[in-house]
Amino acid sequence: MIAGFSVFLNMLVLATPLYMLQIYDRVLVSRSFDTLVMISIVAFLAVLVFGLLEGVRGIMANRAAAQFELGISRPVFERILQNERSGMNGTEPLRDISLLKGFISNRVALSLLDLPFAPLFVVLVFFIHPTLGYITLVGALLLMGLAAANDRATFAVQQQAGVDTQTSMGVAQSIIRNSETVRAMGMFDAGMTKWAKSNNKSLLGQDRVGIRNSTFFGLTRFFRLLLQIALLGVGGYLVLINEMTAGMIFASSIISSRALGPIEQAVGAWRSLSQARLAHRRLTNLFDKSASVGERTSLPRPTGRIDVETLVYAAPGTAEQDPVLKGLNFKVEAGGVLVILGASGAGKSTLARLLVGAASPSRGCVRLDGADIMNWPDAARFAHVGYLPQSIELMPGTIAENISRLDPNRVDSAVVEAAGRAGVHELIMQLPEGYETLVGPGGRGLSGGQTQRVALARAFYGSPAFIVLDEPNAHLDIDGERQLSETISAAKAAGTTVVIITQRTGVMQVADKVMILSQGEIEAWGPRDEMMARLIPGSGARAARNSGGHPSSATGSATGRLTSITRISNDPK
Template identity: 45%
Template sequence: MGLGSLKWVAVFSVATNLLMIVPPLHMLQVYDRVLSSNSLETLIYITLIAVAAMVLYGAAEAVRGILVQRAAARYTVEKADPLFEGLSKSNGGMRQSSGLLRDFNMVRSFIASRTLVGLFDLPFAPFFVLLMFMLHWSLGIITLVGIMALVGIAIMQKVITAKAADTAKETDSEALSFAQTVFSRSEDIRAMGLLPSVMQRWGSRMGASLASGDEAAGQASAFYGTSKALRKILQIAIMAWGAYLVIDGQISGGVIFAASMLSGRALAPFEQVIGGWDRISQARGSHGKLEAFLAEQANRPETMRLPEPTGHIAVESLTFNPNEEKGGKPILENVSFEVPAGKVLAVIGPSGAGKSTIAKAIVGAIQQNTGQVRLDGAERSQWPEDQWGETVGYVSQEVTLFPGSLAENIARLEIEPNEEKVVRAAMAAGMHDMAVALPDGYGTMIGPGAVMLSGGQKQRVALARALYSDPRVLILDEPNAHLDANGETSLIAAIERAKGQGRTVVIVTQRRSVLTVADYVMTVKDGRIDSYVTANFSKSQQQAKPQQAAAQAEPQAAQNTPVAAAKSERLDSEALKKRRRVAGAPGISTPAAAEPVVAPAPVQRDLGERL
């Protein structure tokens, strides 16, 4: 946390607090020496000394402010990269990321605040109390009682306001997360006329946030007002008691004013802490969450770079259930299959079956509850992140492009994109003509406030991005969902080229047009593998496939038709009984609900006859 800077803050805090003795001493000398001796010279000299001391005090305070700013900057440098890297690897989702980034900003701003500086003044309060006892023991007692009262108020504030502060932070986080989700789909909201409903829901969340925030702020303000009033009462009490002591002849008149100033300095740090308690509490909680998250990320074992893989994928007993603690049904349950290196696996099935979840599990976009994903025998966690990213190309179902140029997006946001690799990847994805047709070609800026690409164009860019690093494995999740006939033809050609280059391809699709390039077809239903078969198309069927693709341009409707269902479910009963393994195909069975999926032989079907 920039401990070097904070050590110097402590050093300068010593200087500032020692210099704060000067005003009371000046007042004491004026009343007890200057006024009694009528010495103008003494007045001038002690005043000049006091002014010089206050100049040094101001300089020390300025240095303290600069030092806490530097401590905040150092904290940012130390924590920003590990935090960003940890969030990119975490599966906590947008809410966790947004919350931890807010926690990070909270801690950073607290380190640079005057509230932190006030905490460095707290240890000097006993020093000023001791000076009060030196002036007169009774004045010291009054100051000590006042400090104890302020400490009691601080403890009460911590206990009473904790629940309200936590609720306020939680509701505020929910409102911000809802707003971020809404803004990310603003086009859909405008198109479907959802703005009134969205505004009402946003208003209810903001209302809850304001109500809880108002409750927390009201409690904090009440305690702060009480502490301010108590401090003023104590100063009045010290002045009144000091006057009595002067009348009684126990102290001089200058002691009254010196005692008032010293008691104020002793009480000020406590009042400042009470006023900033809400901020201190939030910063402390945020710091604890950040450190716990970073410690968890740091405990991950270091991985070494592995040999270049051939592309053999093995999924073993994969189960994914994000609502397991609530007793929810798993999205994937005991899924096991293999894809030999250089082969193409097409994953089909009805909507909500778990197809996209399988793709996300393979690339590591989600963390499964149980099971393993292996590439060339090495489990996913054993591969270094950078090598895994180079080896596995991924096109997600919802394509996200980043603010920047087209070339930068294809080059995976590299600072200096390799132009030759960018063009090669674009040509492999069949989007080179699209790129050069844009206003500035590959240098065209895309995103909000720049050129907006269509859904099909985004999918082509995503495919080029997946191909940029020349990966051995391609995971394509609905890559043809927004493509027209020409785009789909380019996609099929790209898959055929990847297959010809020995790359392993897993493609999740609702359209049957891409099945002509598949070696195996896996049907997923209700989170389990319904079948795993070899694809055996004749040459004439492959040539006729463009006409089939046009006829099947509505995948969502087609998959729910009786004909499609019959095609998906038509099995050879004799083959089911014998469970014969197809030569060269990875084995998968469809077990009973109570049995885990292992790897017996698949059912042999000729998809050419079926389609």
């Protein structure tokens, strides 16, 4: 549709040279007032229609840009989430969409639609006089050569400048995210120095691009004006030798301007054109690397049985010969509670992400009721799986929205039930706005323990069949840890399968099985009482007598023994 408007606009633009031709060659010669009035009315109507169509074309370009964003945003988000499971950067495609949207709606893109009509205008100049046609043709080829040279000179530099800008933004975002640590540890000056170094590199790259673009644009303007002078000068000579009329000089000048104008505009806006090309290339690569997830067969609600089969995970960009997780095999029965202990760097959080489908394994799989967790339909998997990550960040919105996982059709009773199971209902009711309290950016700040308990309620929302809790007691006091043990015990009684990742042994009392993870391998596995007896001598009988699931103060001293545990079982099933 926009291209159709461009056809009419490029036809109507001939009204000005034709009007000038008629003025010089008919009106001034015949001195006819009636002819002047008639051709002036026709020219006025043509210019009026041109202005209206130009405005409509601009509106349509804006709407096309908006439609482009609406059409591509969801597929891009889908692929971002897929790539995030592999550890890939997910923010750049969103900036690429914004960049392409801006490019589609601006004047540069519209001038490119006029570019195919340049040969037509060159032909029209040939009809006026072949000599002027050859001058216009040579000028068009010269400007296109400058455009190609500009592309070769700036494309690689533009690409590197984009990478440097991304790096600079990443450093700035990291400093902002860790602002409290930066201030508390006196890292502001050092952080600013690091950011300034990366930002200066980005600015230097952009400056190099700007210099080259400006140089080529200046050359383009020079040759463009030189061609206009040549057309007028040669046209004047042709009039003197009676091969042209005076009106033809101005008509050919205007028509040649229309032929060369889009090329000149393209060279002047080459920087934005190059950025759009790079954005398009990155989005194309994104779509090539990850196929769209089609409709999957609906599966019945799972019981929560988990089978981990030869699970291997190597971080993106690292050799698979040295993976983070090295062929794990274990099983958790439906309704069972598994506690996974291990020192920092053992691979516990990576395992947690793989268990819930937040990351894709390099080899092997995690099965939920026999089906690969990655093959479950997303909506069903998210409905049946709860997850408390190690790094918790609430989404912008109300507490109720966060607990309900941003479900627009949330059931308030289910929100309150989840909060009650996490032991956070009373805390929420003490807030001025209760469940409608805004949290996240622009909202109320919660303490680390409060945030963790709200996130715990989010994990329990909808009564999932399988829940993974990564360091759920990291920010909890004694009462909070007692409440956590009661919550896990209640979930176990309800038939929910729970996997707890922790470095603290306080929650072991509610476990059925305990795993020790060390350097990506299962170093020890066994029943709770047997494992507690090895970790905490004398605690096995006490754990058997303790059915309340409350953590014992004696268990806190066991963390240091994690690295000295010997293998209990080679077949943790």
